[in-house]
Amino acid sequence: MQKNTAKVGILIGILAVPTFIFVFLKLFGQNYYTLPYFMPEIDETGQVIVKGADTVFHKIPTYELVDQKGQKFSSARTKGKIYVADFFFTRCGTICPKISNNLTRIQSIFSADTNVIIVSHSVDPKHDSSAVLQKYAQKYDAKYGKWYFLTGDKKILYDIAIKGYKLPVADASDYDKKIKEVDETFIHSEKLLLIDKEGYIRGIYDGTYSLDVERLIGEIKVLTEIYKSNKK
Template sequence: MTKKTGILLTVLIVPVLLYLGLNQFGNNHFQLPRYIPVIDSTTGEVKMAKRKNPRWNETEMDTVFFQIPAFQLIDQKGSVFSSKTLDNQIYVASFFFTRCSTICPKITSQVSRLQDTFSQDDDVKLLSISVDPKFDTPEKLAIYAQRFDAKADKWYFLTGDKKTIYPLALKGFHVPLADASEYDEAIKNPDETFIHSERLILVDKERHIRGFYNGTDKKDVDRLMMEIKVLKRIYESEK
């Protein structure tokens, strides 16, 4: 074998070996953090529990992470929406209100991009939860949903009892939310009344929060799209 032939074989074979190596060993290395570890109220330390590592089929100690609690609201059709609908689903939640003229249209437009990207993926659902439930009746939500071409059983616009929605935002999805009129009755402008987060929240099939994203920032929503795909690959690699 001449020196030139050896070099040629190396140039041809190494990329093939590298490709095979990545396909054989790279699929199980996807990572996506979990958020909000559970704190033991008696010790003040992060809770730990045994879990089975699907990759190595071994039991190990791992951090216990907060899970979104069960909830029940009303969708844009006027039907009861139970969080059980989201069992074994990946979903993205956001908070808005139909009278909002500032950040809400921007957020909803970005959620619409998510719908377009995952329109054929039954594993991915979208939630837009009103922070102005007294005004945002199912009828108003249906009109708003139509404005953004929301697809039935893919993108849910939700309203309900304020006593349910506000604790759900604050203690469930861990995003800020306030009704300023409760502190200053002189405030009448809806945009000044409802103070809510622009964040989109990615939730996995186990109801763990896997990411927070700026819903008014296209690049950050692009990152969300990529991380949904990463999360799906993680589930596929664990089968």
């Protein structure tokens, strides 16, 4: 009984931390807290790159794909935005529906904030045309301009995932032609990434885990307040 009580207390504590930080910043108007930066740049010897006294962190590179409306989507569209990025495919019957449902909730919470957007990248571009993505977007009530679904050249998408967002992705059928089950074909991460206005990774979350999604929601609010306080 005591062990169960302790577990519940720990879970509540984890969930409450981002909210407490947000409220603290809101009340006192000072940036006493900052979110960490992820993915330091590494040189050819495996050492972290440092410029002066500061670690150099990885930034999401520029790229161009196509969105659910068939319009060109340049990564320049994310400049000056806080955004949540993920990788999925429309035929996924395992983790993707849960992730998309959680992203629907995030979209709803930040519906009035034009500085927060969502960018979902398909790992199955051969099937996931703009028309297919548009139907998927409608299924999750995605608002165009708030939540983008991207497709395009497979190599570009996979390079963006691996080299840009530092997330694993693979098409198992490239190695084993016997694989026919679609959920066994495309290997991708369940992670959601929080990217800041400058293109740096500021948070990594399990998109299938409700407590992590709550933490993401709290940290979007924290990052928003940090930008507001930096303007003062």
